[in-house]
Amino acid sequence: MAPHPSGAPTVQVIHELEQPFPGASDCEVTCAASAPPSPTRTPLDCAEAEGDGCREAPKRLRARRGGRSRPKSELALSKQRRSRRKKANDRERNRMHNLNSALDALRGVLPTFPDDAKLTKIETLRFAHNYIWALTQTLRIADHSFYGLEPPAPAYGELGSPDGGSAGDWGSLYSPVSQAGSLSPAASLGERPGLRGAPSPACPHSGAPAFADFL
DNA sequence: TAGGCCATCTGGTCCT
């Protein structure tokens, strides 16, 4: 279901899975920077072709009027502007690649089947949110049963899962418990044919190794 | 064909 942009540059994340927070290093950003020119059209080209279209006009006037020093010709300024824009575009592209790398790393540690369709960005975030919540609940319950204590009051809000599922219920990760507009990954996963048949609620991870395990 | 998802560009804003 989730689209796999064929033209888009592939993000390498395998090595990052071993890092606490992949993509955090500037080196990596720099490395990514040398990658892939845009596979699609570049509006910059259009802008260049149009020669700083009418959108730029007011700013140009401002620059001309307010310039403390204006040793540069219009041509030089235009060149400088384009150069700066190009650099900003590169940085923005790298920033987004970096963000996607982190997202891919996150996908890698979430319990899904290898042949499942790739989680979309929003699904990944929602799933991670619930997954963390469920793990927390499990830990808490295990803790208290070990010490023979009464189950504690829910820590996350008053009751239930972040999405409104029942507390401590692994199934809440995978079953559609959410109301419309909730953050539940389950809801969206349930809607996706490729993602049906979730891991066993009793042991989510053992039944579904992360993608990274198969790489 | 419509709708979802995505990558990219772009201009604005804030921060260093």
Next chain:
DNA sequence: AGGACCAGATGGCCTA
């Protein structure tokens, strides 16, 4: 001044 971050716009790809 320059970089980071953000949100809006745009267009491509894919699936139902």
